[in-house]
Amino acid sequence: MKVPILIPNIFNHPFTYDSDLKLKVGDYVIVPFGKTELTGVVWDEFEKKTNKNFKIKKILRKLDVPPLKKKTIKFLNWFSEYNMTPKGMALKLLLLSSTAIEKISDEVYEQFKIDIKKNKIELSKEQKSCLKKMNVSNQKFRVHVLQGTTGSGKTMVYFEALKEIINKGFQGLILLPEIGLTGQFQNKFIEFFGFNPAIWHSGITKKNKEIIWSGIANNKIKVVIGARSSLFLPFKRLGLIIVDEEHDQSYKQDEGIIYNARDMAISRASFENIPINLITAVPSIETYDNIKKGKYSLSRLDQRYLNASLPNYEIINLNKSKLKPQSWISKEVIEKVKLHLKKKDQVLFFLNRRGFSPHVLCNKCFSSYTCPNCTINLVYHKNRQNLLCHYCGYKALLNRDCSKEGKCNFIFSGPGVERISEEVRNIFPTNETAIFSSDTMNKKNSSKTLEKIINNEIQILIGTQLISKGFHFPSLNCIVVVDIDLSSQGHDLRGAEKNLQLYHQLSGRAGRTGKPATVYFQTYNLDTKMINDITNKDPNIFLDKELEIRRANNLPPFQRFIALIITSSNERELEKEAYKFKNFIESVVEGKVLGPVNAPIFRLKKMFRVRLLIRDRKSLKVQSKLAQVIQKFKFPVGMKLTVDVDPINFN
Ligand SMILES: [Zn+2]
Ligand SMILES: [Zn+2]
Numbered sequence: 001m002k003v004p005i006l007i008p009n010i011f012n013h014p015f016t017y018d019s020d021l022k023l024k025v026g027d028y029v030i031v032p033f034g035k036t037e038l039t040g041v042v043w044d045e046f047e048k049k050t051n052k053n054f055k056i057k058k059i060l061r062k063l064d065v066p067p068l069k070k071k072t073i074k075f076l077n078w079f080s081e082y083n084m085t086p087k088g089m090a091l092k093l094l095l096l097s098s099t100a101i102e103k104i105s106d107e108v109y110e111q112f113k114i115d116i117k118k119n120k121i122e123l124s125k126e127q128k129s130c131l132k133k134m135n136v137s138n139q140k141f142r143v144h145v146l147q148g149t150t151g152s153g154k155t156m157v158y159f160e161a162l163k164e165i166i167n168k169g170f171q172g173l174i175l176l177p178e179i180g181l182t183g184q185f186q187n188k189f190i191e192f193f194g195f196n197p198a199i200w201h202s203g204i205t206k207k208n209k210e211i212i213w214s215g216i217a218n219n220k221i222k223v224v225i226g227a228r229s230s231l232f233l234p235f236k237r238l239g240l241i242i243v244d245e246e247h248d249q250s251y252k253q254d255e256g257i258i259y260n261a262r263d264m265a266i267s268r269a270s271f272e273n274i275p276i277n278l279i280t281a282v283p284s285i286e287t288y289d290n291i292k293k294g295k296y297s298l299s300r301l302d303q304r305y306l307n308a309s310l311p312n313y314e315i316i317n318l319n320k321s322k323l324k325p326q327s328w329i330s331k332e333v334i335e336k337v338k339l340h341l342k343k344k345d346q347v348l349f350f351l352n353r354r355g356f357s358p359h360v361l362c363n364k365c366f367s368s369y370t371c372p373n374c375t376i377n378l379v380y381h382k383n384r385q386n387l388l389c390h391y392c393g394y395k396a397l398l399n400r401d402c403s404k405e406g407k408c409n410f411i412f413s414g415p416g417v418e419r420i421s422e423e424v425r426n427i428f429p430t431n432e433t434a435i436f437s438s439d440t441m442n443k444k445n446s447s448k449t450l451e452k453i454i455n456n457e458i459q460i461l462i463g464t465q466l467i468s469k470g471f472h473f474p475s476l477n478c479i480v481v482v483d484i485d486l487s488s489q490g491h492d493l494r495g496a497e498k499n500l501q502l503y504h505q506l507s508g509r510a511g512r513t514g515k516p517a518t519v520y521f522q523t524y525n526l527d528t529k530m531i532n533d534i535t536n537k538d539p540n541i542f543l544d545k546e547l548e549i550r551r552a553n554n555l556p557p558f559q560r561f562i563a564l565i566i567t568s569s570n571e572r573e574l575e576k577e578a579y580k581f582k583n584f585i586e587s588v589v590e591g592k593v594l595g596p597v598n599a600p601i602f603r604l605k606k607m608f609r610v611r612l613l614i615r616d617r618k619s620l621k622v623q624s625k626l627a628q629v630i631q632k633f634k635f636p637v638g639m640k641l642t643v644d645v646d647p648i649n650f651n
Contacts, residue, residue, distance in 0.1 A: 148301030150508025170239020591616030
């Protein structure tokens with residue numbers, strides 16, 4: 001019998017094999033491939049046209065793994081077409097290091113055994129009505145959005161919904177945008193359900209991944225809490241997907257196989273024909289558009305826990321309250337913070353910039369520290385005593401001879417969180433402080449720091465946007481946005497939306513236990529339109545305006561964007577080829593092909609980069625036509641094309 005076998009590699013089609021075994025679609029098998037043996041899956045169709053005359057090889061054996069469901073295969077096929085990535089690479093996302101895990105002994109799964117305890121948590125009237133709306137699905141596909149103010153108890157609502165699904169024997173998946181969150185979240189889960197969920201992200205051990213993969217395939221594990229990649233687990237009986245913080249842009253996988261996990265989750269739910277819930281305080285523009293069109297249903301939670309009100313906002317005009325040289329915290333703010341500390345409020349100084357200073361230069365020879373691999377300044381990290389490229393990881397020491405005479409005399413331009421932290425410690429020497437950024441918090445020993453913050457043993461935090469991502473700090477009642485002018489600079493179409501999301505999430509960290517809270521914005525900019533948008537109690541007013549702008553300018557979600565990034569180490573050749581490539585593809589694109597232009601970060605990891613942008617209708621045909629023609633274009637050796645459908649970053 002001839003069988004189509006998809007293999008986890010760069011091919012977009014299955015290979016034909018021969019077998020005497022009884023095989024059906026979805027079975028995992030081991031096949032010879034070249035000189036090696038690989039794991040493959042019996043696919044749902046043969047390669048379309050084969051004029052190659054390969055000798056058909058025999059399948060070696062069938063693996064003891066429950067077959068991949070046809071629905072999941074259909075999802076992977078669609079994933080491959082939508083994101084313009086080979087089918088084999090889509091399969092690779094599902095397998096574990098390109099293999100399937102055969103049955104693991106039952107005892108291992110004792111730790112995940114479900115034993116739902118009766119909890120005493122009583123939902124509020126508002127929460128109950130949201131749950132009711134969420135549950136009207138008959139277990140069929142539909143997208144429901146739960147929009148709730150930060151701290152309004154959204155999690156409890158979807159936990160209840162999930163409980164019903166598990167009780168019916170289904171599996172559930174909760175997607176989270178940030179792996180740093182899983183610890184605090186896991187505790188919340190166990191407190192509610194009384195059993196362990198499986199935690200899935202890139203940081204867990206290989207052994208654990210094997211246990212979870214197999215447990216999911218055999219329906220031994222009921223709930224997975226995971227980052228993007230958990231979306232590709234081989235669920236045997238998936239019954240509900242929840243995407244928490246659906247607006248979060250870190251759902252976009254920007255490297256390797258590029259995809260948006262939120263959008264793919266919706267699509268997987270649609271292929272599985274199961275309900276999906278998107279959870280957010282402020283929906284993304286795409287989601288908001290779908291709510292307005294009636295494609296997604298919506299429920300809203302407007303009351304905060306303990307009836308806490310949202311924080312107050314105060315604008316500190318830096319033109320009046322002059323800053324001392326090399327300082328970034330105004331006198332006015334210092335006085336306010338003192339009052340908060342007196343009341344035992346925790347205080348956060350927010351600046352979205354890691355390290356000590358983003359720009360180091362010499363005041364004798366005027367040369368600055370830039371990355372040798374990228375067109376970007378190196379950031380000085382004082383704690384680590386080095387300069388670091390945030391894009392390629394290049395490191396250098398702050399030690400250089402001047403082109404004039406002797407050693408360079410460095411000046412540091414602008415602050416990062418480390419520098420603000422120094423200033424804070426000078427002003428408040430008796431208080432415990434901590435920096436909250438990916439440099440300090442995404443580590444194994446960060447849970448101790450997290451605990452200290454929760455217990456208010458650390459009174460002052462200096463944090464980057466990492467802190468805006470769903471952490472719950474009960475004493476945090478004062479936030480100082482050190483420099484809203486800097487954070488508002490941006491050159492991409494989502495700049496306004498990104499800012500709204502960021503500051504809304506950030507403010508949501510404050511005042512979570514009912515005490516009054518205030519967010520202070522230091523600014524030189526008296527045009528406070530953005531601050532007004534951010535601080536408006538109803539974020540939908542901003543979203544309505546933003547949708548109108550997008551519509552008027554033919555921007556997503558009204559049109560489809562596909563970014564094509566061409567990279568090469570040869571700058572001259574790159575430009576020439578980019579124009580050739582543009583001419584080549586233009587004939588099949590009905591919409592517009594914009595560019596090529598040099599990417600804002602023109603050189604990244606030693607490669608020069610140019611970008612093209614396709615703006616077209618929202619139809620899968622755009623991708624399939626484009627994929628066909630791209631295949632025929634032969635780039636010179638060393639030149640690489642990356643396709644980013646629905647791009648979020650325009651670096
Ligand atoms: Zn670099
Ligand atoms: Zn110098």
